[in-house]
Amino acid sequence: MPPLPFHHPESAPPDMKSPEMRSPALAWLGHPLTVTAVVVLLLNDHLLKPLWPGALTGKLSDVAGLIVAPPLLHLLVRRPRLSILVTGAAFTLVKTTTVGAALASQAWTLVWGPSRVLADPADLVALPALYVAWWAWRHPDARAVRLARAAIAVPLTVLAVAATGQADTFTPYSAYAVDVIDDTIVVATRGGSRPWLTGTGFASGDAGRSWFGRTVPETIPERTSACVPGLPDRCYRIVPGRLKVEESRDGRWVTAWEVSTGDQAWLARAYDPEHPEGTGVVASSGIAVQKLPGGHVVVVANGADGIALRDVSGAWHRLGWAEGKGFASTAAPSLTSPGRYEDSIHTIALSAAFAAGVVALGCGVRRFGFFVAALALWAGVSSFHSGMNTAILFNPVAVLLGIALMSAGAGGMIMSAVRGEAPLRTWVIGAATAAVTYYAIMTPFRAWSAGWLDSSSSAFNLSAVLGVATVCAGVFAVVRLGGSRRDLR
Incomplete structure (x- = not known):
């Protein structure tokens, strides 16, 4: 008699025997209770909370989120007990400690922009919802349409969970x-x-x-x-x-x-x-x-x-x-607290530094294809950034286009530089120009923050002057000291 196949006790519930139950992870996500919780999340966070903010709508999101999160996490870890335990532990940590709330805030900020998650031990009243998630796992829906429903629920669930985090913008x-x-x-x-x-x-x-x-x-x-x-x-x-x-x-x-x-x-x-x-x-x-x-x-x-x-x-x-x-x-902040400038200043400084490095390096490479590839890389970065910062989870078309343009642009710049036989010092000057440009733009704003400049307009003006001067110095250095090897023969 051939040996019976071994099944891990957590790999599937014992009653999952029908052909349409061969994907237990999707089955859990497509369970009617999970799908209902997804719908509740979307309606509550986008309709009920703005109309009737308060404890009831806040707790409703917690309950629905605790039902939805374990099957979503199970898609990655493939262990239902572990998925539920991790969900409960993370929820408890966030709601009972300032460290947990701060970490959650930072995580949502990285994905959705400035957000604040507040610790509130009263929200732990929603923890019994984890039993509902476990019951849904142990009692799968055997109807044939379940997998189709699960396939629709995957992106909808991710969107619902992400949207409820974004709703906590502070x-x-x-x-x-x-x-x-x-x-x-x-x-x-x-x-x-x-x-x-x-x-x-x-x-x-x-x-x-x-x-x-x-x-x-x-x-x-x-x-x-x-x-x-x-x-x-x-x-x-x-x-x-x-x-x-x-x-x-x-x-x-x-x-x-x-x-x-x-x-x-x-x-x-x-x-x-x-x-x-x-x-x-x-x-x-x-x-x-x-x-x-x-x-x-x-x-x-x-x-x-x-x-x-x-x-x-x-x-x-x-x-x-x-x-x-x-x-x-x-x-109350002290009267000697440092000034705070907008986070976009960092983005502007990084973009300007990249452009300065490309211009300086391009003047050494002296190939038209290098500048075309640089523009493609720039467009790719912009497309990728806009695709990841949308009202929904992400824009897949913009993200994929960004990755393609960044890959093509970076490869084209390297190939053009190799064909142009740019010496090592040209690369060094280009990189140095980018780094110095960044600090030339940021230094006036940090001086304003420290109180060495009277107004932010003075910081803007000085930043522009120093940035242009740095780019010009980088281009001059490349033209005088860089150039291709064939120019130096």
Whole structure:
């Protein structure tokens, strides 16, 4: 009697015997429960969350994601228990530790651009959904149409899981108005995971010592002045365009708190330049006063800089956004914090450095085909980059075209350089030109960040001058010292 074939205990459920069940990985992904979870993910993240943001829609995505992720991971590891354990462990790590949340944020940022994943142990309530995923694996659907459904579900599942990560794009908070409602200080903010939404903010019921998130009225006034209740001669007002508060004293207005104009301009550099439109301003825009038994508290909305708080003792404090705490004085950036320039500056500098190196090297190779190949490489990089940065997972046509153009361009440049008999020093000068051009462009922006230049426009102008000068120097060096071997004979 021939020996029975050996089956790994995790290679397939025991009831997978029919011909249409020969692909258990796809069968799990195509199970009606998994497909339903995929549909829930897409509808919830693209329709329900924007309309009704809150705990319910947030937990719904967690539950659906935990059902979908194991069969998707199983396509790679081919071990159902391991897929479920890895999914549960990763979810727990992300939701319970700042390190896990930071790693998840970095991963989504690399794929989708700036994103923020927040740790929230309350989301662990969704972990039982892993049992649903396991049940779907142990109870496959034996209908003949299952594999066809699975073939459709693969790209749809990847898109759904990726889209739910992209939905967590985070922008810094910006306080634009403040009020006192039912003995509670309420600060209206923009930003967070859904910066387009209004009616969000933070509140404090203990005179600003602790804060919690809450919905705020969309009609909360942006007052420029406020008086202590019951004391009409004790008032405070903000100075438009400044981080400055004045108070009435002996019938005249005197400065109660301020950040100097120079420090205010410097402070604005410390904030993310990619704030939503109109929220990156560092200036006072709203004020409110709360009367307490021991005195009164003044709260000022300062845009991207958070809030300023006058406690009952009369001391003023700057409070910045602190994750998980609302506002805290320890989170307020120092007035000596380095400036932040846009990430696109790096991309521009790298592109310019590549172009400078190609021009310098091309002047040494002196072949028309070299420049054509360089343009093909450039177009390939652009196509690949645009294909990987789309609203969906990726654009396969743009990605494949980019790979083809990059391969052809790089090969053409090498062949042209070999045929042109470019000596080693020509390559060295071309590479050096590219490297020096990059640093010539970036140095003015780093000098601006450090406070050595007064304005970003000065950094732009100096960057352009240094970049052009570096390219010219590289071309001159190649023409004088490089050239092909046949020119040197």
